[in-house]
Amino acid sequence: MQRVAVVDEDVSRKICQLVAGIVVADDDLDPAESDFIDRMLDKFGIPRSQREVIFPIIDAAEAVEKVRALAPAVQQEILTLLIEAATADGKITAEERAYLDAVANAIGTTPETLAARLAIRLD
Numbered sequence: 001m002q003r004v005a006v007v008d009e010d011v012s013r014k015i016c017q018l019v020a021g022i023v024v025a026d027d028d029l030d031p032a033e034s035d036f037i038d039r040m041l042d043k044f045g046i047p048r049s050q051r052e053v054i055f056p057i058i059d060a061a062e063a064v065e066k067v068r069a070l071a072p073a074v075q076q077e078i079l080t081l082l083i084e085a086a087t088a089d090g091k092i093t094a095e096e097r098a099y100l101d102a103v104a105n106a107i108g109t110t111p112e113t114l115a116a117r118l119a120i121r122l123d
Contacts, residue, residue: 011070012044013053015078018063019085020054022099030089040081060102067103075107080117087121 019040023033041048058066067075082103086096104114 011074012046014066014070015074015081016040016044016046016054017056017058018066018078018103019081021058021060021063022082022096023085023088024057025060025095025099026093027095028093032089033085036085036088040085060099063099064102064106068106072107079104079107079109079114083114083117083121087118090122092118092122 016037020037023029023037037051037054038048041051041054046053067078070078079100082100086092086100092100100114100118101111104111
């Protein structure tokens, strides 16, 4: 999992909500995705017993709004975390791809760049 820029607790929670949104976008939380969520919480210093901080789960449209409000450096790190989360189970569903496409577009990442980054993760 990539290093994340120093962020405050509120931003950490927003990032966790964004990532949680993508792993449940297909209405199926794979064990590998659940493990990814636990590692992400650890990374942000959020106790696993407080996993409820990732709620409410946000959809792609809400994710676009939230990610646009963050600093550009944090936006790029979020995209990397979203890619890692979406590929945690070794596949990307149509729903996960739509979430990624929406966020990537919102922060100016081209479809070609996103496709290349996904291909690297799935290799």
